[in-house]
Amino acid sequence: MRLCDLFTRLRxxxxxxxxxxxxxxxxxxxxxxHNSNTKMGRLFALSIQALIILSLVTFSLETLPNLxxxxxxxxxxAEIVIVLIFSVEYLLRVYVAKKRxxxxxxxxxxxxxxxxxxxxxxxxxxxxxxxxxxLLRLLRIFKLFxxxxxxxxFKRAFILVKEEMLLFxxxxxxxxxxxxxxxxxxxxxxxxxxxxxxxxxxxWALTTLTTVxxxxxxxxxxxxxxxxxxxxMVGLGIVAVPTGxxxxxxxxxxxxxxxxxKEHQ
Numbered sequence: 001m002r003l004c005d006l007f008t009r010l011r012x013x014x015x016x017x018x019x020x021x022x023x024x025x026x027x028x029x030x031x032x033x034h035n036s037n038t039k040m041g042r043l044f045a046l047s048i049q050a051l052i053i054l055s056l057v058t059f060s061l062e063t064l065p066n067l068x069x070x071x072x073x074x075x076x077x078a079e080i081v082i083v084l085i086f087s088v089e090y091l092l093r094v095y096v097a098k099k100r101x102x103x104x105x106x107x108x109x110x111x112x113x114x115x116x117x118x119x120x121x122x123x124x125x126x127x128x129x130x131x132x133x134x135l136l137r138l139l140r141i142f143k144l145f146x147x148x149x150x151x152x153x154f155k156r157a158f159i160l161v162k163e164e165m166l167l168f169x170x171x172x173x174x175x176x177x178x179x180x181x182x183x184x185x186x187x188x189x190x191x192x193x194x195x196x197x198x199x200x201x202x203x204w205a206l207t208t209l210t211t212v213x214x215x216x217x218x219x220x221x222x223x224x225x226x227x228x229x230x231x232x233m234v235g236l237g238i239v240a241v242p243t244g245x246x247x248x249x250x251x252x253x254x255x256x257x258x259x260x261x262k263e264h265q
Contacts, residue, residue, distance in 0.1 A: 003231060005095070008210055020124045026095070026096055027096065029092060029096050030096040031045050032097055033092055033093055034087075034096070050088060051082055054078070054082065055079070055082045055086075056080060058075050058078050058082070060077055061075060079119065080119075083116050083120075084117040086091060086112070086115050086116045087116050088125040089112070090112045090113060090116060092114075093109070093112065094109075114205045114216075151245055153250065153253050153254065153257070154246075154250065156253045157246060157249035157250045157252070157253045158246065158249070160252065160253065161245045161246065161248075161249045162247040164245055165242060168241055168242060169244070172209070172238050175209060175238065176202065176205050176206060176209060177198075177202075177205075177211060178204035179201075179208065179231050179234075179245060180198050180199075180201040180202045180204070180205040181201070182227050182231075183195065183201050183204055183205065183219065183224060183227060183231075184197065184198050184200075184201040185222045185226070186219065186221055186224035186227050187201075187219050187220070190220055190221050190224075191220060194217050195217070201217075203217065204217040204218075205231070208231050208232060208235060209231060209234065209238055210229060210235060210238070210239065211232065211236065211239060
């Protein structure tokens with residue numbers, strides 16, 4: 001019985017050691033994938049960024065005319081290697097995620113999946129039927145954003161002013177509609193082919209309020225021109241107000257980061 005108990009305890013101890021080793025390995029992998037402050041984490045992040053840029057370069061090179069068969073083969077080989085590495089990276093991120101489903105259906109989780117999905121969809125299938133999926137490879141550029149501290153700062157800044165931005169967006173939509181209504185009643189009698197309805201006038205309102213002004217639709221009546229002047233003044237505010245809100249929030253976010261760094265020092 002004692003020998004049997006000894007074997008049982010050794011087996012339990014071995015299971016605990018395997019579990020601890022598994023947790024330790026998972027912790028190390030999590031640090032490798034998510035912590036760019038360590039040497040290995042920084043190397044991992046830089047390597048993935050370099051591969052993203054390389055994949056975009058190869059994608060662009062494939063559009064060059066008169067490529068030889070060997071050049072196509074080299075580009076294809078580079079694509080296979082890059083996709084395999086991205087696939088391993090995606091599986092690693094799924095493995096180390098605390099909430100795997102949350103990561104899989106998150107923005108960057110979907111981007112990581114879509115970065116490799118077109119390659120696997122094309123296997124064993126006539127490429128002409130899935131040619132449009134090649135454009136999804138361009139989504140790899142969004143993978144770069146996850147390594148950007150500036151983008152993270154911008155996200156926090158937008159969260160700070162989201163209520164103001166939502167309110168301003170609602171007001172901007174009202175102004176867009178009122179501008180379309182106004183220009184329609186001023187210009188429809190003079191230019192019925194251009195300002196056929198309020199819906200047709202929305203294009204003019206959009207280009208004018210955003211101060212783009214393509215020139216394909218413009219007022220010819222005195223009332224329409226005076227109305228356009230006031231719409232342009234409002235348009236300057238529509239461009240300036242959100243810019244000011246975000247700039248202020250970015251400054252506040254930056255100041256908070258500096259304060260936190262000083263506290264840690």
